Amino acid sequence: MEMQEPFDLEFGEIVYSVFPDEKDTYTIFKDGKEYVQIIKDSDTNWLKLSPETGLPLFGMDEEVNFIGAEITKELGG
Numbered sequence: 038m039e040m041q042e043p044f045d046l047e048f049g050e051i052v053y054s055v056f057p058d059e060k061d062t063y064t065i066f067k068d069g070k071e072y073v074q075i076i077k078d079s080d081t082n083w084l085k086l087s088p089e090t091g092l093p094l095f096g097m098d099e100e101v102n103f104i105g106a107e108i109t110k111e112l113g114g
Contacts, residue, residue, distance in 0.1 A: 046107045053104055055111075062086070065104055075101050080109075 041057035054066040061077035074086040076093055083105030084093040 041112070044111055046104065046111065048103070048107075053107075055104070055108055063108060073101065075105060077105060077109075081106075 043054060043056045046053045046055060051067065053072070054069075056064045056066070058064055058074070062074065063076075064074045065072045067073075074088070074091075075083050076086055078084045078093070081102070083098075083101050084095065085098055085101050086092065087094050
């Protein structure tokens with residue numbers, strides 16, 4: 038599978054830049070700064086990865102789920 042190209046998501050005034058990492062893992066930049074790394078957990082849930090350990094942080098995060106849902110739409114899934 039070829040590497041996906043980075044793309045932007047806009048939400049109101051906020052622009053998120055999405056950089057695909059490995060499978061189902063993305064680094065998100067917000068306002069030009071590295072913001073969060075997320076991983077797809079299930080069809081509807083996305084998890085933030087700990088910057089220190091790289092391990093998933095469990096717990097609902099509406100912003101992370103929103104970004105994940107937009108990534109799913111962008112990728113046609």
